[in-house]
Amino acid sequence: MTREAMECGNVVRVGVAGVGIMGERHARVLSELPGVVLSGIYDTDRRRAxxxxxxxxxxxxxDLEPFLASxxxxxxAAPTFAHADLALAALDRGLHILVEKPICGSVADARRVVSRSAETPDQIxxxxxxxxxNPAVAELRRHLRGRKALSATLRRMSQWTERCLDTDVVHDLMIHDIDLLVDLFGDRVQLVDAVGSTLRGSTTDHAIAQFNVDGGPTVTLIASRVAERKARSIEVRTPDAWICADLIGHSLSKSYLSVLDANGIAWPLEHETYGGSEFFPVPxxxxxxxxxxxFINCVRxxxxxxxxxxxxxxxxxxxxxxxxxxxxxNNSPNRSGAAVSTAAF
Structure with missing residues (x-):
């Protein structure tokens, strides 16, 4: 059966390239999806595959060639340094691809993948x-709809482990929130400044970056892998409320803000009670x-x-x-960061 026939029949044969911790999770989920056949498991470690x-x-x-043919x-889900070669090889053979973040190990490699994918737009x-x-992010989107965001803080904190020591915390953790920044507030953003420090490893372990969104909020991203405890949260300030999403606990709260009238009585800007908070269930x-x-729906x-x-x-x-x-x-402490906008990319 040809690939086209399999896809038309809604049967999608999917292989997983790279089966470390994340790749094994991909294999598990794909094996459970209806209409999906887990065709192959590729890893340079044969015993792991x-x-x-x-x-x-x-x-x-x-061996990569028979894996791609299957x-x-x-x-x-291979190590990041292998993403570009695997993606380009798959695209050259007419396959659809899902590549774990970050897309590649370097901007130059990512540009190659973008350029190659533009040649065959029918390939996903x-x-x-x-x-x-994340369902908590989906719930946050719903509560932000129709509201003007004034400021936002996205925190992604982890305790120290020995994982991903070959990359800094920006590419390991903060990149998630860079993408969420664009998702929640639009792509007309400007990187204003950033600071970071190396505390345990050989690369940056703790980083803070600030963005301005054209016509939108000032956004602060904080990422650390030397924190006391694990945390993933988004806090957004609007004219009438603080909205907080817990991405680990799958919860969302909204604290209403109040104003004082001529008699000194606090009246909420939006709510039938005097201020207070509401908590919203997240599926x-x-x-x-x-x-x-x-991804499978995109392939179909x-x-x-x-x-x-x-x-x-x-x-x-x-x-x-x-x-x-x-x-x-860090190499020149008196030098400030330069603003970078989407126009640079």
Missing amino acids: EAVAAAYGGTPYS ASAISI VMVGHIERF RAEPLRLELEH GVERPLVDALGGFRALAYAASISDIIERK
């Missing part, structure tokens, strides 16, 4: 910025499952990627600019 294939199905491969689409290129599929769902379902032509190659490139380019500002500041 065999172990994951034994658990979730698919044929194990340590699939109509692939999910790339989706970048796995998984927080787009439980696995973001990775939602992301992979979306039902949807378009929420984050395409250009969107992934934009997030990576901002991350690179933040890291560059931090490095220059």
